[in-house]
Amino acid sequence: MKLIFELGVEGRGMTLMPECDVPEYQLPEERSEALHLPHVSENELTRHYTALCKRIHGVNDGFYPLGSCTMKYNPKIDEDMAALPGFTQLHPLQPIETAQGALEALHTLGAELGEVFGMDAVTFQPAAGAHGEFTGVLLIKAYHTDRGDTARTKIIVPDSAHGTNPATAAMCGFQVINIPSGVDGCVDLDALRAAVGPDTAGLMLTNPNTVGIFDKNILEITKIIHDAGGLCYYDGANLNAVMGVVRPGDMGFDCIHSNLHKTFATPHGGGGPGAGAVGCKEFLKKYMPGPLVVKKDGKYGFAYPEKSIGRVKMFYGNFDVVVRALTYVLTLGKSGIREAAMNAVLNANYMRVRLKDTFTMAYDEICMHEFVMSLVDLHKETGVSALDLAKGMLDFGLHPPTMYFPLIVHEALMIEPCETESKETMDEVCGIYCKLFELAHSDPETLHTAPHSTPVRRLDEVGAARNMVLRYQFA
Numbered sequence: 185m186k187l188i189f190e191l192g193v194e195g196r197g198m199t200l201m202p203e204c205d206v207p208e209y210q211l212p213e214e215r216s217e218a219l220h221l222p223h224v225s226e227n228e229l230t231r232h233y234t235a236l237c238k239r240i241h242g243v244n245d246g247f248y249p250l251g252s253c254t255m256k257y258n259p260k261i262d263e264d265m266a267a268l269p270g271f272t273q274l275h276p277l278q279p280i281e282t283a284q285g286a287l288e289a290l291h292t293l294g295a296e297l298g299e300v301f302g303m304d305a306v307t308f309q310p311a312a313g314a315h316g317e318f319t320g321v322l323l324i325k326a327y328h329t330d331r332g333d334t335a336r337t338k339i340i341v342p343d344s345a346h347g348t349n350p351a352t353a354a355m356c357g358f359q360v361i362n363i364p365s366g367v368d369g370c371v372d373l374d375a376l377r378a379a380v381g382p383d384t385a386g387l388m389l390t391n392p393n394t395v396g397i398f399d400k401n402i403l404e405i406t407k408i409i410h411d412a413g414g415l416c417y418y419d420g421a422n423l424n425a426v427m428g429v430v431r432p433g434d435m436g437f438d439c440i441h442s443n444l445h446k447t448f449a450t451p452h453g454g455g456g457p458g459a460g461a462v463g464c465k466e467f468l469k470k471y472m473p474g475p476l477v478v479k480k481d482g483k484y485g486f487a488y489p490e491k492s493i494g495r496v497k498m499f500y501g502n503f504d505v506v507v508r509a510l511t512y513v514l515t516l517g518k519s520g521i522r523e524a525a526m527n528a529v530l531n532a533n534y535m536r537v538r539l540k541d542t543f544t545m546a547y548d549e550i551c552m553h554e555f556v557m558s559l560v561d562l563h564k565e566t567g568v569s570a571l572d573l574a575k576g577m578l579d580f581g582l583h584p585p586t587m588y589f590p591l592i593v594h595e596a597l598m599i600e601p602c603e604t605e606s607k608e609t610m611d612e613v614c615g616i617y618c619k620l621f622e623l624a625h626s627d628p629e630t631l632h633t634a635p636h637s638t639p640v641r642r643l644d645e646v647g648a649a650r651n652m653v654l655r656y657q658f659a
């Protein structure tokens with residue numbers, strides 16, 4: 185397939201702009217180089233992007249079980265609401281008397297998610313999950329600094345954490361203390377007890393963790409940290425298994441982020457706008473980024489927390505993402521949110537049980553919203569790796585699960601079906617996984633060289649990551 189710059193004919197194009205009726209502005213010399221624009225008609229342009237579209241696999245195309253990513257189907261009504269002109273045509277600097285509806289949307293979602301999180305204040309400023317972690321850990325830092333306790337320089341992160349957790353702690357200037365998980369996939373309590381001390385600023389925990397297990401010692405974990413004077417941060421990027429069922433605030437956590445672009449109905453995967461909603465307990469509220477939306481005498485306005493860590497993003501975050509999440513939460517209602525979580529767990533366990541006689545499960549117990557298989561045995565027996573099997577799935581039109589993550593499981597495939605998949609879809613997918621398992625024994629070569637039916641075959645993934653070519657190289 186040709187790139188857009190390789191299409192068309194010099195001089196062809198389209199002019200949608202009206203004749204200029206204001207004095208022309210002379211660009212500065214250094215910006216006056218002719219623009220490299222593709223010479224295509226509207227027709228060619230449309231066909232080009234439609235063709236590209238057909239090569240992409242998204243949630244609207246089919247099953248997308250990317251573990252730790254919650255690629256669920258997002259109801260279209262959420263998009264409709266986010267596209268209402270009353271929301272899209274707002275200007276962030278217009279007088280707040282004229283934007284009361286938008287402020288009400290922020291305020292209402294803050295209250296709804298505060299209830300789901302078990303937290304007292306919520307901000308939508310952070311643009312993504314990792315950005316939310318950054319904000320939350322800065323709250324922890326501000327809390328210790330404010331008390332004059334500058335000895336707390338360490339953040340504890342279990343080895344089953346999402347990779348962004350240690351990265352965030354380091355970004356915030358903390359030393360990362362890694363602690364191991366036990367054979368049951370839960371935090372090793374003895375290792376945790378040995379790691380805490382007067383230098384502990386806090387703990388960052390993903391729960392359910394990245395192997396899909398809800399830590400059965402969760403209350404003991406938060407107690408150990410609190411007894412040592414640290415605070416507890418909950419990575420709730422994926423709240424799909426717990427929303428409406430249990431609340432991180434009740435588990436003893438002091439602050440949390442959740443990805444609205446995973447759990448709360450904003451499509452993601454293309455790097456588009458997201459939001460890391462950050463919630464905290466009352467005692468941390470005074471450090472929150474400002475402004476927060478407040479309601480006073482029936483009117484909405486802004487307030488800056490007394491000891492705010494400052495802004496983490498312009499204005500109020502990605503507002504359209506907030507509108508989608510609000511629509512999602514209000515259309516489901518309290519019981520619907522709980523039911524979605526239950527179905528996410530049910531679906532994951534359905535697939536886990538259907539597959540466990542064929543594949544080796546990393547942890548053979550009831551999982552939450554996702555589970556991890558280890559293909560170590562299959563690899564030893566047949567030479568077919570998790571990567572080979574994942575590539576083989578492409579020939580069946582399936583999007584593979586997350587591969588080689590979490591790092592603590594070798595030859596890992598991590599499957600998260602989500603609540604929005606039907607039994608029929610999961611049956612079909614399990615059937616294909618088992619067929620590929622057989623193929624690994626009968627014809628491993630076909631899997632070593634898969635995919636066979638895609639526009640491109642095996643890519644040099646390391647090369648692509650190391651030598652990125654992100655723009656067209658004009659001759």
Ligand SMILES: *Cc1c(COP(=O)(O)O)cnc(C)c1O
Pocket residue numbers: 252253312313314315346348390419421422443458
């Ligand atoms: C996705 C994810 C993150 C990071 O979210 P981004 O929006 O990609 O920055 C953090 N923690 C967990 C557990 C996640 O699944």
